[in-house]
Amino acid sequence: MTTEILHDNFTIERTLAAPARLVFKAWSDPAAREIWGPPSNDDLLKFTKSDFRVGGLDVSICGPEGNMDYRVENYYLDIVQDKRLIFTESISTEGTLLSTALATVDLQEKDGNTRMLTTIQIISLAGEEMNEGVSVGWHTALDNLAIYLGRIKHN
Numbered sequence: 452m453t454t455e456i457l458h459d460n461f462t463i464e465r466t467l468a469a470p471a472r473l474v475f476k477a478w479s480d481p482a483a484r485e486i487w488g489p490p491s492n493d494d495l496l497k498f499t500k501s502d503f504r505v506g507g508l509d510v511s512i513c514g515p516e517g518n519m520d521y522r523v524e525n526y527y528l529d530i531v532q533d534k535r536l537i538f539t540e541s542i543s544t545e546g547t548l549l550s551t552a553l554a555t556v557d558l559q560e561k562d563g564n565t566r567m568l569t570t571i572q573i574i575s576l577a578g579e580e581m582n583e584g585v586s587v588g589w590h591t592a593l594d595n596l597a598i599y600l601g602r603i604k605h606n
Contacts, residue, residue, distance in 0.1 A: 457575040459582040463593055465567045469600040471533040471560035474567060477596060477603075478536060478556065479503045481511075487599040489513060490588025505530050520544050525554075534558055540571075542585070549577040550585060569593060 467474055477483045481501040489496040493515055500510040509525040522543045529537040536556040542549045552573040559566045571589055575581035 455578070457579060457582055458573070459575070459586075460570065460572040461586055461589075462568060462570045463589060465569075465593055465597060467565045467567055467597055467600055468563075469565060470563055471558045471565045473600060473603065474558055474565045474596075475533045477600060481509065483599065485511075487595040488592050489595070490584070491591055492595075495519060503527065503530070521549075533560075542581075550575045550581050552585065567593075 477487065481498040481503075485496050485498060488511075490513060494513050495516055496511055496513045497519065498509060498511045500508065502508050505527055507527045509523075509527075511523045511525075512519045513521045513523060524539075524541045524543075526539045526541075527536070528539065529535065535558065536554070538554050539551060540554050541551040550573055552571050554572075555568075555570045557568040557570075559568075569589065571585065573582055573585055575585075
């Protein structure tokens with residue numbers, strides 16, 4: 452474990468072929484997030500606690516099957532139905548904090564589609580690989596969100 456503190460930030464933009472209400476529902480439903488939210492296609496995500504409200508805390512574990520050693524805690528700072536989410540995301544393993552981030556999800560609907568801007572401001576306590584892993588994880592999850600929305604929209 453490094454003692455170095457590394458800061459990074461990135462924004463991911465997606466245009467999703469779904470109205471903002473469906474995009475927001477996919478964020479607010481832990482069962483949906485277990486489907487689209489894993490940080491890689493080899494990982495699983497399981498919620499152990501879900502409290503989706505301002506001041507609420509979601510707790511999940513993730514990792515490959517049989518080795519779900521990463522704990523993720525999301526603390527909600529601001530929620531505006533169908534418009535915006537602001538939350539912190541802390542990732543730890545074996546009681547050691549690896550990273551913490553401020554996440555902002557901005558939803559803008561136009562013509563039945565939703566432009567989603569997701570900005571992550573991250574602090575890694577586990578080296579540059581952690582920042583890179585979080586970025587890859589978010590990109591993968593949001594790609595999977597687009598796929599998930601396409602499936603539910605057509606069912």
